[in-house]
Amino acid sequence: MQIGKPRRIHRVEPVKDPVPRRRREQEPSPSRSVPAKEPAVPGR
Amino acid sequence: MTVAALEGAPDYAEAFEAWRVWRVVRHDGDLALASVVKRTVWPAGEPLAAECLKALPLFDWLRRRQPHVAPEPRCECGIYAAGLDCVRSYLTDALPDARARVIGRVALWGSVVECERGFRASYAYPLALYVPLPRRGRSRAAIEEVAEALTRYDVPVEVLSIDRSDVGALLHALD
Numbered sequence A: 001m002q003i004g005k006p007r008r009i010h011r012v013e014p015v016k017d018p019v020p021r022r023r024r025e026q027e028p029s030p031s032r033s034v035p036a037k038e039p040a041v042p043g044r
Numbered sequence B: 001m002t003v004a005a006l007e008g009a010p011d012y013a014e015a016f017e018a019w020r021v022w023r024v025v026r027h028d029g030d031l032a033l034a035s036v037v038k039r040t041v042w043p044a045g046e047p048l049a050a051e052c053l054k055a056l057p058l059f060d061w062l063r064r065r066q067p068h069v070a071p072e073p074r075c076e077c078g079i080y081a082a083g084l085d086c087v088r089s090y091l092t093d094a095l096p097d098a099r100a101r102v103i104g105r106v107a108l109w110g111s112v113v114e115c116e117r118g119f120r121a122s123y124a125y126p127l128a129l130y131v132p133l134p135r136r137g138r139s140r141a142a143i144e145e146v147a148e149a150l151t152r153y154d155v156p157v158e159v160l161s162i163d164r165s166d167v168g169a170l171l172h173a174l175d
Helices: A020-026 B003-007 B058-062 B140-153 B167-174
Strands: A006-012 B016-027 B030-034 B079-082 B100-115 B118-133 B157-163
Touching: B016 B118, B016 B140, B030 B140, B079 B100, B100 B140, B118 B140, B118 B167, B140 B157, B157 B167
Parallel strands: B118 B157
Antiparallel strands: A006 B100, B016 B030, B016 B079, B016 B100, B079 B118, B100 B118
């Protein structure tokens, strides 16, 4: 590809991962429920 | 904040976006995106990392010198992307071994060399893919099959009802 001569260099570090699959794997699944804490029963 | 800390800070916190054209090839049983000028196949689900594909000069090879980190401004290495006007010719050039040709937006990050008409980057991943109809030969069903296969990149894939030789209409649709 003819893109011409270099002008400058940038350091680009995206905060959001540009790869969709990897980003999805990192996020907690919405279907995954957090087990509710069992209520403390005195004497048990 | 010290000057040293500022020097270590990135210039941008969002990936650059530009355009590319890919060949679609069969690779390890799947249809995959591949460079139009190199044999590089773009992996799905992970970024493509640039490496310098230029052969080392004999002197460097004999001294077992390692190739440089890509993109190196003085070399021609890196993952290329540019504006629509710059990539359009790759849609119509003859690429006999390709199943199809697709155009798309790509995210670029890492070290990005800004050039007069485009970029060379150290990392890239497609953002959206557009599959135009071929000039002749392949049916729309075959092109839709290609588009379906490319969904493994987990980015939007769209079949454009425009013959890829009609670059003007294509650019208008993408703009």
